[in-house]
Amino acid sequence: MPDTILVVVEQREGKLNRVSWETITAAQAIAVATGWTIEAAVAGTKTSALAAEVAAKKVAKVYAVESPKLEPYTPDAFAAALKQLITAKQPKLVLMPHTYQVRDFVPKLATAMGRAVISDCIGFKHENGKLLFTRQMFQGKLAADVSFASDAPWFATFQNGAFRGDQAEAGASPAAIETVQAEIADSVIRNKPQDVFKEAKQAVDLTQAEVIVSVGRGIKEQKNIEMVKQLAEALGGELAASRPICDSGWLPMDRQIGSSGQTVAPKLYLALGISGAIQHIVGMKGARTIIAVNKDSEAPIFEIADYAIVGNLFDIVPPLTEEVKKVKAGS
Amino acid sequence: MKILVCMKQVPQKDAPLKLNESAAWIREDVSYEVNEPDAFALEEALRQREKHTGEVVVITSGPARSQQVLREALAKGADRAIHLEDNAFVGLDAFNTAKAFAAAIKDEKFDLIFTGLQSDDYGYAQTGVILAELLGWPHATIIMQIEKNETGIRVKRELEAGFFQFVDMPLPAVLTIQSGINKLRYATLIGIKQAKNKPIRKVTLADVQSAIGTNLQKIERLYVPQKTKKTEHIEGSPAEIAKKLVDKLRNELRVL
Numbered sequence: 001m002p003d004t005i006l007v008v009v010e011q012r013e014g015k016l017n018r019v020s021w022e023t024i025t026a027a028q029a030i031a032v033a034t035g036w037t038i039e040a041a042v043a044g045t046k047t048s049a050l051a052a053e054v055a056a057k058k059v060a061k062v063y064a065v066e067s068p069k070l071e072p073y074t075p076d077a078f079a080a081a082l083k084q085l086i087t088a089k090q091p092k093l094v095l096m097p098h099t100y101q102v103r104d105f106v107p108k109l110a111t112a113m114g115r116a117v118i119s120d121c122i123g124f125k126h127e128n129g130k131l132l133f134t135r136q137m138f139q140g141k142l143a144a145d146v147s148f149a150s151d152a153p154w155f156a157t158f159q160n161g162a163f164r165g166d167q168a169e170a171g172a173s174p175a176a177i178e179t180v181q182a183e184i185a186d187s188v189i190r191n192k193p194q195d196v197f198k199e200a201k202q203a204v205d206l207t208q209a210e211v212i213v214s215v216g217r218g219i220k221e222q223k224n225i226e227m228v229k230q231l232a233e234a235l236g237g238e239l240a241a242s243r244p245i246c247d248s249g250w251l252p253m254d255r256q257i258g259s260s261g262q263t264v265a266p267k268l269y270l271a272l273g274i275s276g277a278i279q280h281i282v283g284m285k286g287a288r289t290i291i292a293v294n295k296d297s298e299a300p301i302f303e304i305a306d307y308a309i310v311g312n313l314f315d316i317v318p319p320l321t322e323e324v325k326k327v328k329a330g331s
Numbered sequence: 332m333k334i335l336v337c338m339k340q341v342p343q344k345d346a347p348l349k350l351n352e353s354a355a356w357i358r359e360d361v362s363y364e365v366n367e368p369d370a371f372a373l374e375e376a377l378r379q380r381e382k383h384t385g386e387v388v389v390i391t392s393g394p395a396r397s398q399q400v401l402r403e404a405l406a407k408g409a410d411r412a413i414h415l416e417d418n419a420f421v422g423l424d425a426f427n428t429a430k431a432f433a434a435a436i437k438d439e440k441f442d443l444i445f446t447g448l449q450s451d452d453y454g455y456a457q458t459g460v461i462l463a464e465l466l467g468w469p470h471a472t473i474i475m476q477i478e479k480n481e482t483g484i485r486v487k488r489e490l491e492a493g494f495f496q497f498v499d500m501p502l503p504a505v506l507t508i509q510s511g512i513n514k515l516r517y518a519t520l521i522g523i524k525q526a527k528n529k530p531i532r533k534v535t536l537a538d539v540q541s542a543i544g545t546n547l548q549k550i551e552r553l554y555v556p557q558k559t560k561k562t563e564h565i566e567g568s569p570a571e572i573a574k575k576l577v578d579k580l581r582n583e584l585r586v587l
C-alpha cells in the first residue's frame with residue numbers, strides 16, 4: 001500500500017470553504033512528487049452532499065465523518081473525531097487549509113497524537129526523497145524550508161492563496177465515499193459556542209472602490225491621517241487602513257483591509273507605511289495595480305507591489321497630492 | 332483570578348535581519364521588543380485582576396536579553412515573573428516550548444493562561460493551544476473580549492471576514508489573545524521603581540530538560556524570499572517621484 005495524504009476540507013453550515021480546493025490542489029501536487037495517494041475527509045452532521053462534491057475531484061476516497069456532536073464546531077469535538085479517523089486510517093500526511101477554525105483545533109489534535117504541525121505553509125519541496133514545507137517567518141521578511149523530525153502522521157496547513165483552488169483536478173469517475181461515525185462522549189466537549197454574528201452593519205463598501213489609498217502604522221500619529229485623506233480626496237478614492245490603525249480607533253473598523261476586514265480589488269491600491277503582513281495582503285492582492293511607499297526597502301509589501309517607492313511617506317505624500325491636484329485642475 | 336501571561340521577546344518590527352552562519356537562524360545582534368499580541372494579553376490580565384482581584388504572573392523563555400519583557404511587564408503591574416533562561420530555548424519548536432512552560436508551572440494553580448495568538452518571529456500560532464492540550468484544559472483562540480460569570484468565562488472569538496462568536500467555557504482555560512482587544516497602558520515611574528523589588532523566578536534548561544524532547548519539526552534553511560512579481564522602482568527627489576507617479580496614474584493606469 002502506498003502512503004496516503006489525508007486532506008481535511010472545511011465546511012460551515014453545509015457549505016465548503018473554498019480554500020479547501022486549494023488544499024486539494026496542494027495535495028495533488030505533493031502526490032505527483034511523491035507517488036502517494038490522496039484521501040479526503042469532511043467532518044460534520046450532514047456531510048454526504050459535501051463528500052460527494054469532494055469525491056468529484058481526483059482523490060482515491062472520501063470519508064464523511066459524522067456525529068451530532070460536531071455541530072456547532074468545537075475544538076474538543078473536532079480533535080476527537082479526527083483523531084479517531086487518523087488513528088484508524090493511518091495517513092502519512094494530513095493537510096488542511098490554515099483557516100481560523102483549523103488553527104483553533106489542529107495544534108490540539110496533533111499534540112493529542114504526540115505530533116507536530118508545520119503551520120501556514122506557502123509551498124513544498126521534494127528534495128532527494130525528503131519532503132520540505134516552505135513557510136514565512138518574521139512576518140514575511142524571511143522564508144524557511146521545514147522538515148518533519150518525527151514519525152508520521154505529519155500535519156501541515158497551507159496559507160490562503162498558496163495554491164489555486166480552480167486547478168484542483170477532477171477525477172475520471174467519482175471517488176468512493178465511506179461514512180465514518182465518530183464516537184464523542186458528552187464529557188469531551190467543554191466549550192459552549194453561541195451563534196456566529198457580524199458586528200454593526202458596514203457603513204462603507206470598499207469593494208466597489210476603483211482607487212484606494214491605504215495607510216498603515218508608518219503614519220505614526222492620528223493627526224497625520226488628515227494628510228492621507230487629502231491625497232485620497234484628490235485622487236477621488238476611498239481611504240482605508242491596516243488593522244493597527246483601526247484597532248487604535250484612528251479610522252473606523254469598516255475601513256480595515258485584510259483577513260479580518262474587507263477584501264478589495266480596486267484598479268489602484270496605494271499602500272502608505274504598510275509592511276505587507278500576509279493578513280493584510282490577502283485583502284488587497286487582487287488590486288490591478290499596487291503602489292507601495294515604505295521607508296524599509298525590505299518591507300514584504302514590495303514583493304507584491306507593481307511600483308515601489310522606498311522613502312519617507314511624509315516627504316512623498318504632500319508633493320504627490322499637490323501634483324495630482326495640479327494635473328486634475330489642468331485637465 | 333490567578334492569570335499567567337506568556338510573553339515573548341521578538342526582533343523589533345523594522346529591525347533589518349541577517350542570516351547567521353548556519354543559515355538556519357538570524358544573527359541575534361538586533362533590537363528586540365515584546366511580541367505585539369502578548370502586550371495586549373498582559374493588559375487584559377491586568378484589567379481582569381483590577382476587576383476580580385488575584386494575581387498576574389508573566390513567563391518567558393529565552394536568553395538573558397529576554398528578561399527585558401518581564402521587567403516591562405512588572406513595571407506595568409504584573410506581580411511576579413518566571414524566566415526560562417537559556418539560549419537553547421530560542422530554537423525550540425512550539426510543542427517543546429509549551430512542554431517547557433507546562434513543566435515550569437507544574438506547582439502553580441492558575442485559573443487562566445493567556446498567550447498571544449501568534450509570534451512575530453516563528454508565527455506558529457500554536458503554543459497556547461498546545462499548552463492547553465498538555466494541561467488537559469479547554470482553550471479558545473483569537474479572543475477579543477473576556478467576561479467572568481458564575482460558571483466560568485464568556486469569551487468573544489474573532490472569526491474571518493468580520494464575524495464573531497461568543498463562547499462559554501469553564502475554568503481553568505487557555506486563551507490566545509488578539510491585538511486590539513484593549514488599549515495598552517504605559518508603565519508609570521512608580522511602577523518602574525516597584526518592579527525592581529518584584530520577584531523573577533529563574534528556571535534553567537536542566538530544570539525542564541526531562542520534560543522536553545527533540546524538536547518535531549526542523550528548520551533546514553532560512554532565506555530571503557524570492558520575488559515573483561516584477562516591481563518597478565520609482566526614484567528621485569520627492570517632487571520628481573510625485574511627477575513620475577502622476578504621469579503613470581494618468582497615462583498608464585488611467586485612474587486620473
Ligand SMILES: Cc1cc2nc3c(=O)[nH]c(=O)nc-3n(C[C@H](O)[C@H](O)[C@H](O)COP(=O)(O)OP(=O)(O)OC[C@H]3O[C@@H](n4cnc5c(N)ncnc54)[C@H](O)[C@@H]3O)c2cc1C
Pocket residue numbers: 215216217218219241242243244245256257258259260261262272273274275276277278279280283293294295296299311312313314344345448449473
Ligand atoms: C489572525 C490575524 C488577523 C489579522 N487581520 C488583519 C487584517 O485584516 N488587516 C491587517 O491589516 N492586519 C491584520 N492583522 C495584523 C497583521 O499581521 C499586521 O500586524 C498588520 O497588518 C501590520 O500593520 P502595518 O503594516 O500598518 O504596521 P507595521 O507592520 O508596523 O508596518 C509599518 C510599516 O511602515 C513603515 N514606515 C514607518 N515609518 C514610515 C515612514 N515615515 N514612511 C514610510 N514608511 C514608514 C515601516 O517600515 C513598516 O514597514 C492580522 C493578524 C492576525 C494574526
Ligand SMILES: Nc1ncnc2c1ncn2[C@@H]1O[C@H](COP(=O)(O)O)[C@@H](O)[C@H]1O
Pocket residue numbers: 337338339340366368369390391392393420425428445446447448449450451453454455456457458459
Ligand atoms: N519563548 C516564548 N516565551 C514566551 N511566550 C512564548 C514563547 N513562544 C511562544 N510564546 C507564546 O505563544 C504565543 C504564540 O506563539 P507561536 O505559537 O510561536 O505563534 C506567543 O504570542 C506567546 O504568547
